[in-house]
Amino acid sequence: MWVLAGIVVIAGGFLLRFNPLLVIIVSALVTGFAAGLDPVRIVATFGHAFNETRYVTAIYMVLPVIGLLERRGLQARARTLVAGFRGATAGRLLTGYLLFRQVTAALGLTSVAGPAQTVRPLVAPMAEAAAERQGGAPEDAERVKAMAAATDTVGLFFGEDIFLAVGSILLMKGVLEGYGIMLEPFQLSIWAIPTAIAAFVIHGSRLWWLDRRLSREGRGAR
Amino acid sequence: MIGLNLVYAVAGIAFAIFALLSVRDRRFANAAFYALITLSFLFGDMLGDVANGVLVLALVGIAASGQMRRAEAVAPAEDRHGAKVFVPALVIPAVALLGTLAFKQVPALVDPKQATLVALTLGTVIALVLCGILLRARAAEPFVAGRGLIDDIGWVAVMPQMLASLGAVFALAGVGEVVGELIGAVIPAGSVIGGVLAYALGMALFTIVMGNAFAAFPVMAAAVGVPILIRQMGADPAVVAAVGMLAGFCGTLMTPMAANFNLLPAALLGLRDKYAVIRAQVPTALPLLAFNILLLYGMIA
Numbered sequence: 012m013w014v015l016a017g018i019v020v021i022a023g024g025f026l027l028r029f030n031p032l033l034v035i036i037v038s039a040l041v042t043g044f045a046a047g048l049d050p051v052r053i054v055a056t057f058g059h060a061f062n063e064t065r066y067v068t069a070i071y072m073v074l075p076v077i078g079l080l081e082r083r084g085l086q087a088r089a090r091t092l093v094a095g096f097r098g099a100t101a102g103r104l105l106t107g108y109l110l111f112r113q114v115t116a117a118l119g120l121t122s123v124a125g126p127a128q129t130v131r132p133l134v135a136p137m138a139e140a141a142a143e144r145q146g147g148a149p150e151d152a153e154r155v156k157a158m159a160a161a162t163d164t165v166g167l168f169f170g171e172d173i174f175l176a177v178g179s180i181l182l183m184k185g186v187l188e189g190y191g192i193m194l195e196p197f198q199l200s201i202w203a204i205p206t207a208i209a210a211f212v213i214h215g216s217r218l219w220w221l222d223r224r225l226s227r228e229g230r231g232a233r
Numbered sequence: 234m235i236g237l238n239l240v241y242a243v244a245g246i247a248f249a250i251f252a253l254l255s256v257r258d259r260r261f262a263n264a265a266f267y268a269l270i271t272l273s274f275l276f277g278d279m280l281g282d283v284a285n286g287v288l289v290l291a292l293v294g295i296a297a298s299g300q301m302r303r304a305e306a307v308a309p310a311e312d313r314h315g316a317k318v319f320v321p322a323l324v325i326p327a328v329a330l331l332g333t334l335a336f337k338q339v340p341a342l343v344d345p346k347q348a349t350l351v352a353l354t355l356g357t358v359i360a361l362v363l364c365g366i367l368l369r370a371r372a373a374e375p376f377v378a379g380r381g382l383i384d385d386i387g388w389v390a391v392m393p394q395m396l397a398s399l400g401a402v403f404a405l406a407g408v409g410e411v412v413g414e415l416i417g418a419v420i421p422a423g424s425v426i427g428g429v430l431a432y433a434l435g436m437a438l439f440t441i442v443m444g445n446a447f448a449a450f451p452v453m454a455a456a457v458g459v460p461i462l463i464r465q466m467g468a469d470p471a472v473v474a475a476v477g478m479l480a481g482f483c484g485t486l487m488t489p490m491a492a493n494f495n496l497l498p499a500a501l502l503g504l505r506d507k508y509a510v511i512r513a514q515v516p517t518a519l520p521l522l523a524f525n526i527l528l529l530y531g532m533i534a
Contacts (some may be wrong), residue, residue: 014408017408021490025489030388031489033297035392036289042403042406043402043405043406046407048406055283056402056405057399061289061397061398062277062282065244065273065277067397069240069241069243071244073325074379075378075379076325076360076361076364076379077379078375079364079370080321082310082374082378083318086309086310124326126502128326130498131502132322154513157502157506157512157513160513161517165514168486169482179478186454187459190454190463194470194471199475201475206521210517213524214517217516
């Protein structure tokens with residue numbers, strides 16, 4: 012039971028706004044001590060896992076390209092482009108991106124898009140430009156950008172499990188095999204389809220509402 | 234064979250240049266932070282577990298010192314290259330896509346498990362070269378600009394990796410088994426809806442706590458999924474596993490513990506509220522969680 016103290020440390024530490032990295036390491040130490048591990052073993056376990064998961068942080072290698080393009084007018088250009096499409100709204104643009112993200116993720120292409128690769132340089136500025144044109148208030152910019160990031164994540168999560176060789180499918184197969192239940196990845200991935208459709212409908216409706224809200228504000232302002 | 238070694242070499246070099254540029258500008262805390270990340274990328278496999286752990290402690294120390302500084306504001310750029318500026322931006326996803334498909338054909342040359350990451354790395358390098366040719370950028374220019382972006386992200390950059398590592402300590406300490414026992418104990422015997430609710434909400438809640446549905450799945454499968462839903466109620470294992478995992482993903486949308494999906498984009502987009510992305514996701518996550526519960530219930534009852 013005492014090993015749950017680490018979870019209390021995490022929740023309390025985040026709530027009290029201590030530095031999250033500090034909270035994480037303290038939680039690891041508290042959990043380890045509660046389980047009777049010695050400090051060196053805890054630090055070594057943490058270090059080993061940190062070294063094994065470096066691929067998570069490797070994505071920042073794209074920052075020099077993105078940074079340069081931004082200083083050379085990438086976002087300004089993205090706005091100009093959207094301004095040229097007459098029917099483009101923030102909601103329609105993000106709905107199109109949601110579909111693109113779900114379909115590419117379902118084909119196993121999860122790293123093709125993402126917050127660093129596509130959202131910051133392309134999707135967010137385009138959606139923001141469209142929202143401005145719809146007459147959204149300046150404070151909506153933050154909401155639209157957050158929605159762009161949310162759309163990327165929803166598209167990824169509820170697309171990737173349709174692909175056969177994704178990590179979560181292999182994990183499920185492996186865990187169930189431990190109980191003597193044999194499944195083919197195909198049987199699991201087919202059951203990701205209903206939720207993928209539901210995700211598109213639910214998030215798509217919210218994007219439609221976003222459009223309505225933006226144009227209502229636009230009319231109110233005039 | 235080409236695999237993560239190439240990915241880590243390129244990432245390590247990028248962080249090494251960020252560190253050098255920070256030293257030049259006398260931003261020593263930032264420089265030390267990036268230098269440690271460089272060390273981890275380039276030499277992490279030679280360090281050993283304890284030294285890697287000490288490296289993490291040093292990263293945390295620098296972050297907690299409050300000495301890391303944000304980037305100086307840059308005037309917004311004007312549109313002076315026309316559509317040409319899109320080319321390098323689109324080259325990265327295009328090469329990642331085509332490269333993934335191509336590299337799977339040559340498993341002897343490129344590690345098939347890492348095909349996308351290798352292709353993404355290749356796309357980044359090609360885009361960098363194109364920046365020089367098409368936009369006439371000087372060699373240091375992209376790194377100066379990229380340093381500005383990483384300075385704005387700050388120590389949040391390593392938070393996803395830190396949380397993943399915390400998961401390893403939780404696993405070793407047996408946190409999952411304890412939570413599983415607690416949840417397993419509250420289900421009324423023989424109740425399908427009780428079992429489904431405990432399993433799906435347990436997946437979502439445990440994922441919110443751990444930040445990762447992968448950590449929640451083995452626990453909830455052991456506590457509820459296999460013994461109660463599959464063995465006792467005769468549910469199809471494929472449905473229980475697949476829909477349960479997706480219920481967990483709904484939890485991932487709602488938690489700051491999943492920093493790479495929820496906090497990193499907010500930092501990357503420079504949002505004032507660092508929880509803005511989570512707030513934008515919750516109204517999608519909750520109805521979707523309800524859908525998963527109904528789907529699971531409908532397939533069992």
